[in-house]
Amino acid sequence: MLEHVTGMSATISGAGVAARLAEAPAKPAGGAALDQILIASGAAAVLTAALLVLGWGHRSGRVAVLARTAGLATRGPGRGTPGWAALPIPVAMVSLLVALLGMYWDISLHISHGRDEGPLANIAHYPILIGLFGIFTAGVLAVVLPKGEHPGPASVRITRDWHAPAGGVLLAGAGFYALLGFPLDDVWHRIFGQDVTLWGPTHLMLIGGAGLSLVAMMVLEREGRRACGDTGQPPGWLRYVRRCMHAGGLLIGLSVFQAEYDFGVPQFRLVHQPLLIALAAGCALVAARLWAGRGGAVFAVVFYMVVRGGVSVLVGGVIGELWAAVPLYFAEAVCVEVAALVLARRPLALGAVSGVLIGTAGFGAEYAYGQVAFRLPWTPDIVAEGMAMAVVGGVAGGVCGALLAEGLHGRTPRPAVARGLFAAAILAVAAAVANGLVVSVPQGRTATVTLTGVRGDAAHRTADARVEFSPATAVDGPAWVTVTGWQGQGLHVDRLVKVREGVYRTSEPMPLHGEWKTLVRVHDGRTLAGVPVYLPEDPAIRAKELPAPPRFTRDLRGERTILQRELKTDVPGWLWAACSAVVLLCTLALVLSLGWGVARIARRLPDRPGPAGAARDGSRAKAGA
DSSP, rough: OOOBOOOOOOOOOOHHHHHHHHHHHOSSSSSSOOOHHHHHHHHHHHHHHHHHHHHHHHHHHSOHHHHHHHHHHTTTTTTTOOOHHTTTHHHHHHHHHHHHHHHHHHHHHHHHHHHHSSSGTTTHHHHHHHHHHHHHHHHHHHHOOOOOSOOTTTTTEEEEEEOOOOOHHHHHOOOOOOOHHHHHHHOOOOHOOOOSSTHHHHHHHHHHHHHHHHHHHHHHHHHHHHHHHTTOOOOOHHHHHHHHHHHHHHHHHGGGGGHHHHHHSSOOOHHHHHHHHHHHHHHHHHHHHHHTTTTTTHHHHHHHHHHHHHHHHHIISSSSSSSOOOOHHHHHHHHHHHHHHHHHTTTTHHHHHHHHHIIIHHHHHHHHHHHOSSSSSOOOOGGGHHHHHHHHHHHHHHHHHHHHHHHTOOSOHHHHHHHHHHHHHHHHHHHHHHHHHHOOOOSOOEEEEEEEEEEOOOOOOOEEEEEEEEGGGGEEEEEEEEEEEEESEEEEEEEEEEETTTTOOOSSSSOOTTTOOOEEEETTTTTEEEOOOOOOBBGGGTTBBBBSEEEEEEEEEETTTHHHHBSSSSSSHHHHHHHHEEHHHHHHHHHHHHHHHHHHHHHHSOOOHHHHHHHHHTTTTTTTT
């Protein structure tokens, strides 16, 4: 994840700092040490071998533990589904929670401490690995458990007498895809250096595989419930709760992509945040309302807030790392529920209208909430473009959520219509993301920084500052002008106070010592620029210290060269593009596979007409209410 972290710089006096840094081994900036790779690879091989032996033992009849455990699972919350669904789904859900905790813990450590000595030196990597392997394990269990039975017409044939549920195959694939991000992340760093951002291609594999595994779980639940027939169905309230929890889990998974904004150190334009919030809300909450019934969108948000808020409390309060803001989503849920009062029987129209409401009214609610909850609140500078991006994300997500819910119910539009809408939604989101990635770096602009109120010795030095941009019109109504300091055992984000046109001042002292990387950041329209204030010496990348004298003038430059200081600059651009394209194609393969799974159960497990079918699968207006 991000970069391997947990560097600990001591807070001791000047000469002591230099001596300590000279004695300590430099933290690698281009991949982990080979011994750690061998240890991690060996452990993964052993666990995988154990899982395969367990599955083989069950299939051959030599091991009975899986059958007994699956039987017990059918008597608990998993009742109403066969063992091959009742056991893997809770295993996957618990694993996701463990991985989620590890991810936010790991991101917090990267932001506050920087790189570490290797993947095994970062304690937060362990819950991530355990969680992702647990998701993969759940998928494998769903594949191997059906023995002597046919999981249903949507199942996938493995051998002549072995059929696996489609949801189990998809779940194993999503878990494997996420796990694959770990070794590829090390390869990526060896080629390109450390890309200190959540949106690095291999980092997105970890997040995407884990988050989208919820769709596979929904498919598996549908297959399992249908396999039980009319007998042994769970109570309506239990089915309702399970569906809302799955949709809430999908909302959590899709929201992880916003984590840089949650912590207040985004490296991309601010208009991406409303896009991502609206996309997650549209997809998960429309699916919740259509799949579960009345109140499903609100219930999904309640589950999201309990889990996602709980993770923030654990990481920031109990573990003592950084706090991450939690987008609210309640206004978006109300938008979906209101739209459903009229459009519950027209799912695609509900998805589109809900998306528009999410992108407008939901945008306004998050704007107001963010003024007190976000480290970098939204500003008038982004209102027009941000709302347009939110509408695109909301409509695209709402349509996908409607297609997902209808597929789970066993009814979808004509294949050509469904594929066209799905492709249009993906292309719309891709275009919106690409729009947000178009940035400019100003030329011939400088910032003069004058330090005031310098405090502390060399090992504890802090100072206030006055920042004057030249020309004065270089910054005009920006989304933010901040001082950001990170990776020095903490995070410092200070929104600068405007003195007059082109002149700003700090509102609190900024760190200028130790391992802190401190810079002035400017986001103005499509401009993303920065001015380094203080950067430490970094032997691993042969970078010298950039001191902060009492007064200095430096050019505004692309902030990526400052924030991602460890990136290698001598790698051909075509190589980065080619590697990114491979990751993109793999991601599209995962997304399309999930779409295939939903379409498969919609086609092979059609909705059963009549009161019994409506009661079992849920009508558009009243299911689960």
